[in-house]
Amino acid sequence: MDNEIDVPSFFVCPISLEIMKDPVTVSTGITxxxxxxxTWLFSKKNTTCPVTKQPLMDYTDLTPNHTLRRLIQAWCxxxxxxxxxxxxxxxxxxxxxxxxxxxxxxxxxxxxxLRRLKSIASGSETNKxxxxxxxxxxxxxxxxxNNNSNSNDSSNGxxxxxxxxxxxxxxxxxxxxxxxxxxxxxxxxxKTLLGFRNGDFIESLTRVMQKGFFESRAYAxxxxxxxxxxxxxxxxxxxxxxxxxxxxxxxxxQISTKTSKDILQTLIQFSPWGRNRVKAVEAGAVPVLIExxxxxxxxxxxxxxxxxxxxxxxCAEGRAELLSHGAGLAIVSKKILxxxxxxxxxxxxxxxxxxKFSATPHVVQEMLKxxxxxxxxxxxxxxxxxxAKEKAREILKLHARAWKNTPCIPNNLLSSYPAYA
Numbered sequence: 327m328d329n330e331i332d333v334p335s336f337f338v339c340p341i342s343l344e345i346m347k348d349p350v351t352v353s354t355g356i357t358x359x360x361x362x363x364x365t366w367l368f369s370k371k372n373t374t375c376p377v378t379k380q381p382l383m384d385y386t387d388l389t390p391n392h393t394l395r396r397l398i399q400a401w402c403x404x405x406x407x408x409x410x411x412x413x414x415x416x417x418x419x420x421x422x423x424x425x426x427x428x429x430x431x432x433x434x435x436x437x438x439x440l441r442r443l444k445s446i447a448s449g450s451e452t453n454k455x456x457x458x459x460x461x462x463x464x465x466x467x468x469x470x471x472n473n474n475s476n477s478n479d480s481s482n483g484x485x486x487x488x489x490x491x492x493x494x495x496x497x498x499x500x501x502x503x504x505x506x507x508x509x510x511x512x513x514x515x516x517k518t519l520l521g522f523r524n525g526d527f528i529e530s531l532t533r534v535m536q537k538g539f540f541e542s543r544a545y546a547x548x549x550x551x552x553x554x555x556x557x558x559x560x561x562x563x564x565x566x567x568x569x570x571x572x573x574x575x576x577x578x579x580q581i582s583t584k585t586s587k588d589i590l591q592t593l594i595q596f597s598p599w600g601r602n603r604v605k606a607v608e609a610g611a612v613p614v615l616i617e618x619x620x621x622x623x624x625x626x627x628x629x630x631x632x633x634x635x636x637x638x639x640x641c642a643e644g645r646a647e648l649l650s651h652g653a654g655l656a657i658v659s660k661k662i663l664x665x666x667x668x669x670x671x672x673x674x675x676x677x678x679x680x681x682k683f684s685a686t687p688h689v690v691q692e693m694l695k696x697x698x699x700x701x702x703x704x705x706x707x708x709x710x711x712x713x714a715k716e717k718a719r720e721i722l723k724l725h726a727r728a729w730k731n732t733p734c735i736p737n738n739l740l741s742s743y744p745a746y747a
Contacts, residue, residue: 331408337398340377341366348416349395350388354378357391360416364388364451368510386455390418419452425460436469440501447508454508458515466502467522471530473499503534503545516556519549525561528553528569535572543576544585551588554595563599570596570609578614583627590630594637603641612638612647612654619657628665632658632672639676645684648676655680655689659698667711674705674717681721690728699729 339346339359346359354375358366366372367382374381395415402412425446432439443462446453509515519527534546550573554562570593577589593611596602615635622628635658638644648654655677662673677698680689693699704710705718722729 331405331410334401336394337401345413346394346398347413349391349398351391352388353383354380357394360388360450360452368451368455386452386459388419388452390416417449419450420446420456422456422460425457425462429461429465432465436498437501440466440469440498440505444501444505444508447505454510455512458509458511462509463506463511463515463518464522466506467519467527467530469502470499470506470534471523471527473502499534500539500542500545503538503542503549507545507548511552513556516553520553520557520561529566532566532569532572535576536568540581544582547573547576547585547588547592551592551595554592559599562596562602565596565602565605567605567608570602570605570611574606574609574611574614577611577618580618587627587630590627590634594630594634597634597637600641603638604643607638607641607643607647612644613651616648616651616654616657619661620653625666625669628661629668629672632661632665632669632676636672636675636679639679642683645680649680649684649689655693655698656696659693659696659701662701662705662714663708663710667714670705670710670714671717674702674714674721677702678717678721681724685724687728690725693725694729694732699725699732 333345336357337345339349339362340356341358341362344359346357348360349357350360350363351357352363352375354377356375356377358376363376366376367386395413399413399415402410406412425443428439428442443457447457506519511519528550531546531550535543538546550569573589573593577586580586593606597606612635615631615638619628619631619635622631635644635648639648648658658673658676662670677693680693699722702718702722705714706722710718
């Protein structure tokens with residue numbers, strides 16, 4: 327745009343400071359460009375007016391300002407000689423009545439309805455929130471549950487392309503899961519899924535992770551992760567063992583980096599409670615984490631795996647799994663001073679749990695042979711984080727008697743605790 331052209335100030339969006347293409351007015355009376363205010367409200371999850379800072383009574387109600395839009399279009403036409411293109415008339419967003427009618431007519435052709443809903447959702451954030459308010463969440467959850475309930479009993483490993491009808495059912499479920507993910511549900515929408523049909527929707531996601539196609543397994547994980555972030559503790563306490571089994575299996579399969587990251591976050595969210603830690607351990611989480619850590623080079627995944635492993639090692643079953651794995655203690659020790667301060671802290675915490683509660687003479691000597699004692703001494707000497715230093719010192723104190731002849735143990739540490747010398 328020619329910088330010499332004076333743009334009327336009321337044509338400019340207060341957020342983006344660009345000429346508005348689709349001006350809409352919020353409940354405080356301020357007009358914004360639709361894309362900018364939707365980003366403010368939905369992507370950044372604000373509920374106040376950016377200009378007045380007042381709470382918006384209904385932040386999903388964006389009223390088109392047709393008068394201002396026509397003025398902007400007329401101004402663009404008048405300045406066409408300066409290279410300014412006329413702003414096209416925006417397509418109006420759908421309303422709740424239209425979505426409700428579409429959902430009611432879905433029984434005649436579910437797949438057509440799902441594809442139409444997907445197209446609507448791609449139009450704008452307002453469309454997504456309108457769909458959620460009109461009952462699309464319950465509709466999509468029903469499709470996922472009904473299709474997976476039927477396919478669970480009737481597919482028997484059938485080829486999806488064998489003409490048995492399994493392909494149609496699975497495709498409907500896939501489309502519904504994809505759309506639930508695309509909607510980027512609000513907290514209320516996620517809570518609707520959690521409580522849908524007495525919580526049976528989670529069981530359906532478990533079946534999807536077990537038998538679904540690649541994309542569907544990923545979408546199931548993404549939804550579970552989002553749901554776990556808004557769930558009540560009571561809901562998380564009563565999770566079935568099967569969900570841990572399938573999450574660990576998808577983690578083992580490494581279907582995508584994002585999926586693996588979301589599984590780790592979900593298991594961390596599930597595991598503050600002892601019974602869930604045991605369920606995760608019994609599902610095989612510890613050996614899978616160890617194997618993944620052996621090849622992991624990236625900081626964030628390493629940190630997340632060590633965080634989860636440290637939580638699981640807070641129970642006896644988790645520590646037993648770590649010690650029974652040939653590379654368990656070795657990989658935990660190896661990650662110290664090689665990843666980050668957070669990783670140092672979590673790895674040393676794991677070793678401290680072992681030292682406090684599972685340190686048989688054999689384990690203590692194995693730690694020495696694997697160089698754990700030497701690594702802990704190094705932690706004391708370099709910039710490894712204060713928390714890691716404190717815990718490393720505590721471990722060395724605990725095993726000072728067994729390790730007293732080890733050259734790496736500082737003399738001042740032994741002299742501070744003469745009982746162990």
